[in-house]
Amino acid sequence: MILLLQYTLIFASVLLLVALGGCFSEHSGVINIGLEGIMVMGALGGALMMKFLPDSTPAIGMILLVVLAAILLGMLYSLLLAVAAINFKADQTLVGTAMNLLGTAAATVFVKAMNTAESVDNVSSTIQYINAKKAFLVNIGSFEFNWFMLLALLALIGSYVSLYKTRFGLRLMACGEHPQAADSVGINVYKMRYAGVLISGMLGGLGGIVYITAGVSEWKFENGVAGFGFLALAVMIFGQWKPTRIALAALLFGFFRALGNVYSGFDMLKALNLPAAVYNMLPYIISLVVLAFTSKKSRAPKAEGVPYDKGQR
């Protein structure tokens, strides 16, 4: 039971971080389908940091550096979307899709090249971080507390406050609802949209490193992040683009994802004798069903996905 709680919380943290990222980007008016690719890049940054830092690094330093690496790489990568969507008025869905493919391909190529450079026989795309990962875990009884859970909570509070209680957040949201109106009162729409996308890169990258350290201690980059970026988008839609609701949605989805990891520990579920694939499918099926019921009265930012054109009325 505790194991289920632990996995639920860690997967919910991932979804929460990434969905909040998407939330910032969409509130500024840019659809970020590329979250999946951003997660991969963040994961790559963090994993490399864990691999190359000596095991003797103090835990706090390890955490800070890994988080920093993930955030930096995520933000850098999100610039690809920002430049294309904001300056060049590109189709945001297309660019986002390209970023997802590019993220996985680039990470695979890079990690494989690195592994082969170390030893010629190693053609895998896997990075291991068994020892480094321990820095993030604190055992409280049999519950394994992960510092990332705290980070996710902080991100939630931070997002709520910055979106609703600060001038920056309100301006950001104005740019996603009616950019022309925002511009007319002197808000720089381009800058705000850049800010939105970069924040999504930051949170997406962070979510990536949390995801690959959740439950496993090595990651095969060929697999990307298995559609988690898109699950996060579903969480965001289900949460109606509001941070607090997103948190609840993330808990729900995290729970179903966690079931896939720990179902064999429950006699009742084991007795059902369902193949593992069913549990793997579960989060996706649930999200489809949930979306079907909640998308009708969608509260999406009005101007999302529409490139801003100063001359347009």
Add this chain to the structure above:
Amino acid sequence: MKKEKTSLLRNGAVQSLLASLLCILLGLIVGYVALLLINPAGANGAIVAIVENFMTYSKSTAQLRYFGSTLVKTAPLLMCSLSVLFAYKVGLFNIGAAGQYVVGTGACLYCALGLKLPWFACLIAAIAAGAALGAISGVLKAYCNVNEVISCIMLNWISLYAVNMLLTLVKEETSPYTFTLASTNEGAILPSLGLGALFSKNQYVGLAIPLAVLVAILVWVLLEKTKLGYELKATGCNKFAAKYCGMREKKNLILTMAIAGGLASMGAAMLFLTGFEQWQCTQSAVPAMGFNGIAAAFLGGLNPIGAIFSSYFIQHITNGGAYVDKTMYSSQISDFISALIIYLCGFVLFFKMALNSWLNRRDEKKAAGKGGDGK
């Protein structure tokens, strides 16, 4: 003379072609830079290997044979790209081509290996399965306002796990692969039509390739020359206007996704019913074919005929990736290049706009110059 030249550059098709060539060039250059960064020693060899593909073989029979193999994989890619571009013309982004491809595989292989049906039945089963999956996204979009990109991605993963489960029933005991068609049910192999003999007896070359080209032409006819195609495109432009004109916009949305789904899954049947590949039942990622279809569709300027050439090109470099020096690089470098090409395709609109405004400026200048001469 000069006037003609201007009008040539203004021609939409020429602009698309130029934009695509530019995307390819830039994609290859960035790919080359990435190779240089990884290992400067082998970068030249690797990029040449990718571009050469089967031409690395010195014997012409081997060249022909591997050219055939590239074509065998071009057929499904073309179908996937048709699926993507068809939906895109109607304003939908069919990122679910990958999932529809997967269910197509599941349906045709199960019918062939489990139920021992002949090839045309397997082909139809595949089309039906993909169309049904596409229709689900369509219904969700039309009646529940679910963004088709999200629903398609969810369905991609659901279909992957479901097909893995289904095909485990017909897999070899000692390996994760499904039975081969040749050993289990020869009647399910697509007829070769004697085409295989042309490619130094590459038995996999057959019906699929001409069929895919035929479908590309049919899609073009459907989109450009029929009332249905016009209605679908109108719905894509503005579904409220379409509704106002008496078109059934919901039915059109669903129909579009069903057709797009059917196209992608037919592609799967075209590959797996040749016996060229077996499905691996432990596959943990959705096959790249559907995603490469997106690259091919946009690279082809969203034109069915253009898609024939762009699909071949994407498959050419994907196959070429297998020939890079494995001690230095991985074959994914070609995925990397095709992803770059998709990314660059996002800039095509900007490129066309810039080109047009440059042309306008030039014409204005010329007109102004002429006016000056007159005085």
